[in-house]
Amino acid sequence: MSQIDVITVVNNGLALLVIVLGFSIIWRAYQGARRNDSRAMLLLAIGLLFITVIPSIIEMLLPIFARFVTPASPAIDYTTIASRASEATGIGILLYSLHSK
Structure with a gap:
């Protein structure tokens, strides 16, 4: 197993734990x-949900699907943008929940 494979396995394991x-x-x-x-x-x-689960699922699955759609594209950029958008949405919802009656 190469070092990249070990890092991927550990990263995916931690993502599953977060989920x-x-x-x-x-x-x-x-x-x-x-x-x-x-x-x-x-x-x-x-x-x-938007802060914890969805970004972890995005980080696990988007690089896999991005390889099939556009093999030469940098999947990591899409993954980062999508997970940050989910986190920002979740924080916005949390803020709204604190101020709603």
Whole structure:
């Protein structure tokens, strides 16, 4: 196994860990939103989804699909932009949930 393969395996393993832990936190927030009929808590869960789970999925899957679409394109640039856009969206939703009534 080359060094790049080891780095990829470790990176994907950590991404899977973030996805699992993120979903567990999101699930608890969703349950709290349903139990208390809280729109703010639901928005919190959605914001956490955009901050934790979606960027990890993007970082794992987008480079794979980018190779099939445009083999010569730098997939890392698209991955970074897409994951940062997801994180910014999530932070915006979190901010909105803190100020909603």
